[in-house]
Amino acid sequence: xxxxxxxxxxxxxxDLYERGLLDETWRAVWHAVPREPFIPQQAWRQGPTGCExxxxxxxxxxxxxxxxxxxxxxxxxxxxxxxxxxxxxxxxSMVARMLRLLLxxxxxxxxxxxxxxxxxxxxxxxxxxxxLVHSVEIDPGLAHHAAAVLRSAGYExxxxxxxxxxxxxxxxxxxxxxxxxxxxxIPHQLVQQLAPGGILVAPMDRDFWSGALVQLTSDGxxxxxxxxxxxxxxxxxxxxxxxxxxxxxxxxxRSAKANVDPRELLSLGFALYAGTRVPGVxxxxxxxxxxxxxxxxxxxxxxxxxxxxxxxxxxxxxxxxGEVEQVHQEYVALGSPEPRDFGLTVTARGQQVWLHxxxxxxxxxxxxxxxxx
Numbered sequence: 291x292x293x294x295x296x297x298x299x300x301x302x303x304x305d306l307y308e309r310g311l312l313d314e315t316w317r318a319v320w321h322a323v324p325r326e327p328f329i330p331q332q333a334w335r336q337g338p339t340g341c342e343x344x345x346x347x348x349x350x351x352x353x354x355x356x357x358x359x360x361x362x363x364x365x366x367x368x369x370x371x372x373x374x375x376x377x378x379x380x381x382x383s384m385v386a387r388m389l390r391l392l393l394x395x396x397x398x399x400x401x402x403x404x405x406x407x408x409x410x411x412x413x414x415x416x417x418x419x420x421x422l423v424h425s426v427e428i429d430p431g432l433a434h435h436a437a438a439v440l441r442s443a444g445y446e447x448x449x450x451x452x453x454x455x456x457x458x459x460x461x462x463x464x465x466x467x468x469x470x471x472x473x474x475x476i477p478h479q480l481v482q483q484l485a486p487g488g489i490l491v492a493p494m495d496r497d498f499w500s501g502a503l504v505q506l507t508s509d510g511x512x513x514x515x516x517x518x519x520x521x522x523x524x525x526x527x528x529x530x531x532x533x534x535x536x537x538x539x540x541x542x543x544r545s546a547k548a549n550v551d552p553r554e555l556l557s558l559g560f561a562l563y564a565g566t567r568v569p570g571v572x573x574x575x576x577x578x579x580x581x582x583x584x585x586x587x588x589x590x591x592x593x594x595x596x597x598x599x600x601x602x603x604x605x606x607x608x609x610x611x612g613e614v615e616q617v618h619q620e621y622v623a624l625g626s627p628e629p630r631d632f633g634l635t636v637t638a639r640g641q642q643v644w645l646h647x648x649x650x651x652x653x654x655x656x657x658x659x660x661x662x663x
Contacts, residue, residue: 298355299324302382305357311386319416320386326354328409328439329379334361341375357383362407366528367431376525377432379407380470384522388468391491391505391519394418398465401483402426403454403492404527408436408445410470415445423447424461426454428528455529457483464488472501472524474532476514476636486510493522495530497572498565502558504634515635515648521558532572536591538605546594548602550615552584560621562632566643566652567617571610586610609658617655 297304303320306312312320334341335353341361344350353360360379365371389410394400400414405427414423425447427433433451440447450458454469455477462483469480472495484490488508493501503522506514526532555564556575564571575584581598592606594614602611621627627645635642642651 298351299326302355302357306383306386309383311383311390313390315417316386316389319413323409323412323416323443325379325382325409326351327443328407328412328436329354329360330362330407330435334364334375336361336375336378341373357381363429363432367429377406377429378525379409380524384524385410385413385470387520388470388491388493388503388522389413391489391503392466392468393489394466398422399463399485400424400466400468401458401461401464402468402470403457403480404470405436405449406432406470408440410468411436411447411449412440412443412445415440415447420446421448424450424458424464426450426452426458428453453529454527455479459483467491469493469527470524471527472522472530473527474530475641476504476506476634478512478636478638481506481508481514481636482512484508484514489516490514493524495524495526495532496561496565497532497570498561498568502562502629506634506636513635513637515633517631517633518558518562518629520629533589535572535587536589538587538591538593540605542605542607544604546602546604546609546611548596548600548611548615550596550618551598552582552596553598555584555614555618556582557626558629559627559631560618562629562643563621563624563627563645563652564614564617567620567655568610568613569654571614573614586614607659613655613658616658 307317333344359381361375363377364373366376399422402411402425405411405425411425430451437449457480463485464483465485465488467490469492472493474495490506493503495501501523503519505519506516508514570589573584573586575582583597585595587593592608592610594604594611596602633644635648644651
């Protein structure tokens with residue numbers, strides 16, 4: 291049991307402060323806004339094999355006062371779903387990181403994408419005042435919950451039940467925009483709603499293995515650019531959920547020599563580089579006693595898998611393992627850049643990932659057709 295769990299909300303806030311995630315101003319804000327009232331009575335812990343219901347009040351309070359997310363909705367609120375988490379009160383340390391990157395100052399107008407429990411909207415309202423805070427939520431049930439609990443706690447930010455991908459063009463411009471759901475790409479309409487010099491902070495649900503947090507600054511001419519700021523695991527915006535992959539034809543299986551240990555593919559820096567060089571390829575991994583195993587798959591049904599000290603296996607028409615090994619060689623030759631060495635530029639024409647400088651754009655690599663080996 292952590293110190294925060296024993297000491298409750300105050301101990302959690304002090305832990306965040308001692309870790310350098312809160313300055314004095316945010317420290318006072320967090321102390322004034324306890325997390326507990328924003329958590330519905332029915333909540334879950336995200337476990338290694340699925341969502342585990344909190345069956346006692348002691349369990350509920352222990353999780354709320356820990357640096358862990360609290361799941362507040364399964365299956366978009368459907369009672370008969372498979373039990374997949376679709377909304378949560380985010381991990382406090384991640385919320386603190388994102389608010390720190392937002393660089394809010396008194397007088398700033400802020401738009402939050404994804405009201406969920408209402409907790410982040412309350413923190414922003416306490417910091418800036420209700421009139422300057424706007425928050426949108428696509429789910430009517432969550433929107434109703436957030437409005438009620440915010441009002442009960444004494445906060446009245448500007449709330450709307452709309453799709454966050456569109457933002458609030460009728461209320462723009464905003465000095466700051468924060469997304470508390472993961473985006474596959476940054477919608478240009480959000481960039482357009484930033485004031486010149488405005489900042490957008492959002493987690494991105496990239497195809498290749500890991501989510502990443504990005505901080506963008508508007509140039510005032512419809513574009514925004516900035517660097518990645520480390521990892522971030524958030525549930526995706528509903529309209530940005532990854533499509534189901536195509537079926538893999540198991541009859542095409544053939545082995546190939548693996549020249550890279552899968553463990554070498556599991557850094558965020560490599561994920562950012564590889565995700566740009568082999569767009570549309572998703573990678574997942576599992577730890578093993580002797581190392582790791584990874585699975586790669588594209589949108590058309592080609593796939594590959596490899597494990598530490600074993601051969602790779604290829605499926606479909608594409609040599610995905612060969613492509614990823616080549617991209618890994620490139621990454622190592624570049625000096626194995628860290629996540630903050632990469633950046634993103636968003637314009638009306640789309641978005642581009644770059645390395646070190648916005649002019650050094652990373653382009654997709656050519657696809658490789660598989661051959662028997």
